[in-house]
Amino acid sequence: MPRNEEQNQELRDARKEQILQAALLVFARRGMVAAKISDIAKEAGLSHGLVYHYFTSKEEIFSTLVRTAANNSVGVIQQASEQIGTPLEKLHWMSEQILNGLSDERNTLLFLIMIQASTSDAIPDEVKEILTGVEAVSPVTCILPLIIEGQEFGEIISADPVSLAIAYYAFIQGLAVNKIQWPECPIPNAKLIMKIFEKDN
Incomplete structure (x- = not known):
C-alpha cells in the first residue's frame, strides 16, 4: 500500500x-x-x-544544529519567564530543566556545537549570522531581565547582571563538556548553581 x-x-x-x-x-x-x-x-x-x-553540505548541517541549540537555549529562558513565582524561583526552575537535560547526550553535544561555533574562525557565514546577526538573540541577553528583576526584588546579589549571566552560562557549559568527557559524572543540584545569584538574608 x-x-x-x-x-x-x-x-x-x-x-x-x-x-x-x-x-x-x-x-x-x-x-x-x-x-x-x-x-x-x-x-x-x-x-x-x-x-x-x-x-546540500556539511555547513548546512552544522548551521541547522547551531540554530537548534540557540533556539533551545532561548526557549527554556522564555518558558522560565512564564512560570509562576519570584525571579529566583524562575531561575531555579530553568536550571533544573537544563541540568536534567544534561542526562541526554544530544543536549550535551548541542552545547559542544555552540562552543565550537563561538570559538572557531572557520564557521559558515550562516552560523555567524545566527550568533551575531541583526536577529541574533543570545541566552546571556535573554536571561538579563530575570536577573535585573531579581535584584530589584531583593533576592539576587547586587553585582553586574551581565557578569552574573556570563558566569551562569560558563557553569552550564562547563558541566556539559564535563558530561561529554566523563558520562558517569554526577550533575549537581540546581540549588548549587543558584548560589551564584542568591542574596544572603
Whole structure:
C-alpha cells in the first residue's frame, strides 16, 4: 500500500533527524572543519547520496544544529519567564530543566556545537549570522531581565547582571563538556548553581 503525503513527510523528518544526530557525534569528535559528509553518512548508516538529498553540505548541517541549540537555549529562558513565582524561583526552575537535560547526550553535544561555533574562525557565514546577526538573540541577553528583576526584588546579589549571566552560562557549559568527557559524572543540584545569584538574608 503506497504511503500518503503525511507518512512521506514523517519519513523525511525521521531521516533528517537521523542525519542530524549522526552529525552531532561526528562534529563532536572531529570538529566542523575536519568532518566530512562521508563521515556523517557512515555514522548515520545511510548512503552518501541520501545525505546530500536532505542537506546540500556539511555547513548546512552544522548551521541547522547551531540554530537548534540557540533556539533551545532561548526557549527554556522564555518558558522560565512564564512560570509562576519570584525571579529566583524562575531561575531555579530553568536550571533544573537544563541540568536534567544534561542526562541526554544530544543536549550535551548541542552545547559542544555552540562552543565550537563561538570559538572557531572557520564557521559558515550562516552560523555567524545566527550568533551575531541583526536577529541574533543570545541566552546571556535573554536571561538579563530575570536577573535585573531579581535584584530589584531583593533576592539576587547586587553585582553586574551581565557578569552574573556570563558566569551562569560558563557553569552550564562547563558541566556539559564535563558530561561529554566523563558520562558517569554526577550533575549537581540546581540549588548549587543558584548560589551564584542568591542574596544572603
